[in-house]
Amino acid sequence: MASDLNNNLPNGLYQGGSLGIFNGIRIKEQRGRSGVETTSGTGTAQRTWLVSNTENPQAAKAALIDGPVLINEFDGKFIESLEWDTGLSSDSWEFTAHYSAAVPNLGSYTVSIDTTGGTILQTTSYEQTRFAIAGKQAPDFKKAIDVQDGAPQGVQRIIPTLKINVRAKIPTEFIYSPMRYAKLIARLTGTTNVAPMFDDEFAPGELLFAGASGDVVAEDPQLSFTFLASENATDLSIGGISGITKPGHAYAWALFDTDKDSTTGLLVSKPRAIYVDKIYGGADHDLLKIGHAPTVSA
Template identity: 85%
Template sequence: MASDLNNALPNGLYQGGTLGVYNGVRIKEQRGRSGVDTTTGTGTAQRTWLVSGSESPQVARAALVDGPVLIDQYDGMFRGSLEYDIGPSPDSWEFTAHYSAAVPDIGGYTVSIDTTGGTILQTASYEQTRYAIAGKQAPDFHKAIDVQDGAPQGVQRIIPALKINVRAKIPTEFVYSPMRYSKLIARLTGTTNIASMFDDEFEPGSLLFAGASGDVVAEDPQLTFTFLASENATGLSIGGISGITKPGHAYAWALFDTDKDSTTGLLVSKPRAIYVDKIYGDADHDLLKIGHPPTVSA
């Protein structure tokens, strides 16, 4: 099993000599470790090794990746890339690993969010206060908003909106083939979750899968999946109509009647019915295998 064999010095560099040997290839810490800390959780770091004993970069890379030196994680961050260049001799190679807090481990994921809010056109208010000019009475529009020529114009309202970007590294065994997995992503895009997701934090119907981006490579692809979250609601009251149930991504709208206000005799708009339309189909988002660790040993 891999183990970190180097001994840190007070200046952050490492003891001279060999860190490890793998199939006759020697691995040595070349320039110690460096990094950048941030207050936003987006820190980075890098480590550099000199790998010698083979003129083949593939053999040298295998010695570093599969050998006794731990390179996949450092300081709570994950290895995102590994670059290499020819070393000081024909049989040596210099490898530099770049680490990021935003790169998940295989079968893991990281989350970034955006809660700047969405908007809807709302035509009926939760509460309405009327003020009339002296000597006149304000008609009761039954909470219809901005009624002009007998029709409510409504107002754009900011609503709770949670956009979730999940960066995940999917184990190779769940990909089958890059094209097949890509087709699966496409089929699931524009659907809501049929079962609870992410440790049951999101109940069925509250997550809308908006698609994914990234390179679907054959081995452990790292992709960014985008979800829109909206809570399911029950017991709503809109325009005097109560007992309304609205799934998070359903669309609710009101049908208005023209009625005569009993006090003023003026024509007013009054909600007659509330409709809740389901506009997205359901699907099993667990098929994406986000957060599923590999079950097949490497």
């Protein structure tokens, strides 16, 4: 894997003891950069600078953040934290930036997934084979599952379930106030998307917003958003009833009739109708501003 760890920086601040100067404050990157890469594609790294010619730690930090040294991104990773301590003299400060591949850049996001299964009670099967004792015939239950006393008991079935955890850094300009943004998240929780999301990978109705967690700080908060994904379905066939349309997070269920099996004369259950119920309301998930780059210059 290509890496620029422990190589000279393109701007020369690391090479040969060169210095960066900002408002009279000197910035020098110390040797000893380090990093870790994993086979799963994650990793961490860190860099250290000596900032001198000021006794004010806030001025030193501002010079490092706003000055000529690019510190937000390093080795394909984004800054997670910045720590500082006094240097060898009263007018010097040592800053260490920690970087992580799991931290998104401002206006960007990272994605982790979990597909460990959801289940539903399924009362009709896709295909049913009958076997009867010698001299008897098995009645046709029209694919109803485990019919006891005239009612299908069904079976728990694992269904495709995609849980998406999105870690995003939201630009300050979209926050307005931490409490207002928190209330927005609360209002959108438990709703499905009314417009395509994430580069149009998910059609309207396929994403259910399950909420967010994190500290809604006043400046560029980094939050974790959870979505449940389920594909919309069209032209389904259930229990002999075809042409069924089911949005991803709607609930489908069957109404059963009791009928007489034409072969055996026994009473059997068979689907009479399929109902598709809308459980969740829709909302504009773009209001969360996930993946929106800032439009206002810092």
